[in-house]
Amino acid sequence: MTTPLPSILLAGCGKMGSAMVQGWLAGGLAPSVVLDRHLSDLPAPHRVVRAVADIPAGFVPDVIVLAVKPQKADGVLAELAARYPQATVLSVMAGRTVASLEAAFAAGATATQPTIIRAMPNTPSLLGAGMCGLYAPLTATAEQKQHCDSLMRAVGETVWVERESLIDAVTGVSGSGPAYVFLLAELLEKAGQAQGLPAPVARTLAREVIYGAGRMLHELPTDAEELRRNVTSPGGTTAAALAVLMQPEAWPRITTDAVAAAVNRAGELAG
Numbered sequence: 001m002t003t004p005l006p007s008i009l010l011a012g013c014g015k016m017g018s019a020m021v022q023g024w025l026a027g028g029l030a031p032s033v034v035l036d037r038h039l040s041d042l043p044a045p046h047r048v049v050r051a052v053a054d055i056p057a058g059f060v061p062d063v064i065v066l067a068v069k070p071q072k073a074d075g076v077l078a079e080l081a082a083r084y085p086q087a088t089v090l091s092v093m094a095g096r097t098v099a100s101l102e103a104a105f106a107a108g109a110t111a112t113q114p115t116i117i118r119a120m121p122n123t124p125s126l127l128g129a130g131m132c133g134l135y136a137p138l139t140a141t142a143e144q145k146q147h148c149d150s151l152m153r154a155v156g157e158t159v160w161v162e163r164e165s166l167i168d169a170v171t172g173v174s175g176s177g178p179a180y181v182f183l184l185a186e187l188l189e190k191a192g193q194a195q196g197l198p199a200p201v202a203r204t205l206a207r208e209v210i211y212g213a214g215r216m217l218h219e220l221p222t223d224a225e226e227l228r229r230n231v232t233s234p235g236g237t238t239a240a241a242l243a244v245l246m247q248p249e250a251w252p253r254i255t256t257d258a259v260a261a262a263v264n265r266a267g268e269l270a271g
Contacts, residue, residue: 005154006062006147008032009055009084011076013039016092017067019126023155026128033059035076052079060084063147064114066091066101070269077104087114088144090151092121094171095269098137098164115140117148118167120175121155130156131177133170135163172262180258185210 007030010017021034021042031045033055039048049055064084068076070093080087081104091101098116105114117140121132132152136145145160152158161167185206192202216227232238245251 004028004030005150006030008063008065008151009059009061009080010034010036010065010067011080012036012066012068014067014069015123016121016125017065019123019130020065020067020092020121020151020155023125023128023130024151027154030062032061052076052083055083062088063151064089065151066093068093070094070096073101074104074107077101078107081105081107081114085112085114088140088147089114089116090119090148091116092119094120094175095168095266098135115144117144118164119148119152120167120170121152122175122178124178125155128155131174132156132158133167133174134158134160135167136160137164168263168266169259171266172259176259176262180255181210181214 005024005027008024009032010021013021013034013036017034017036025043025046029046033046034042034048035050035052035055036048037050042048047056061084064080064087066073066077066089073093073096089101098118101116102113115137117134117136119132119134121130124130125132130152132155134148134152136148149158161170188206188209189199189202192205193199197205217224220227228242232242
């Protein structure tokens with residue numbers, strides 16, 4: 001029999017929270033509560049509440065998952081701290097450091113501090129194809145880490161980093177990464193139309209080439225550079241395109257700068 005996922009109290013159910021919830025429900029989530037002002041309902045035995053005061057008496061989650069907007073989190077955190085002073089907390093908020101979250105919890109006037117583990121998932125979690133980086137302080141127990149890992153593995157793959165600062169790098173590469181791929185699909189579609197392809201054909205070509213290439217990267221052990229070389233015949237059409245894309249000021253520079261911008265913004269969001 002499959003072991004159920006840990007019970008959770010999910011604070012915030014926006015796009016990322018919703019993506020994770022769908023995967024968790026499919027994975028056999030233990031009875032849980034979602035704290036959100038907009039979500040309409042969840043299948044029993046799970047519940048939706050609008051405020052911390054509405055959480056059922058006696059409900060103690062295995063993990064509190066923080067998915068609220070980083071800039072609006074402190075009030076909710078203080079309320080949760082008063083009710084669950086020794087909680088295991090999994091934060092998926094970009095930029096908010098362990099130290100800043102501990103300070104917000106301390107505002108709840110509790111004598112003890114929760115254990116805070118940080119995670120940076122991405123939106124393909126909606127399809128069970130997410131990628132999540134996690135960081136845990138030395139105070140986290142093996143059981144606490146396992147609870148958090150099992151939740152994120154239910155919606156994709158996980159990697160753990162040894163330094164908290166590397167979560168910002170995870171944010172820049174994989175947390176924001178799907179948007180980079182979607183932009184590539186958008187641009188390929190427009191480029192195909194510029195070459196005379198009907199819009200539906202250009203759309204199909206752009207999406208399917210990204211899907212197929214993604215599957216090769218996922219399922220084959222071959223390095224990405226070698227896969228690129230295998231497609232590129234000397235003097236051929238792909239080589240002509242790559243000669244443009246691989247100019248020093250083109251993709252090599254732009255990609256590095258884009259990821260760095262996301263990493264820097266994550267640092268700015270830290271409280």
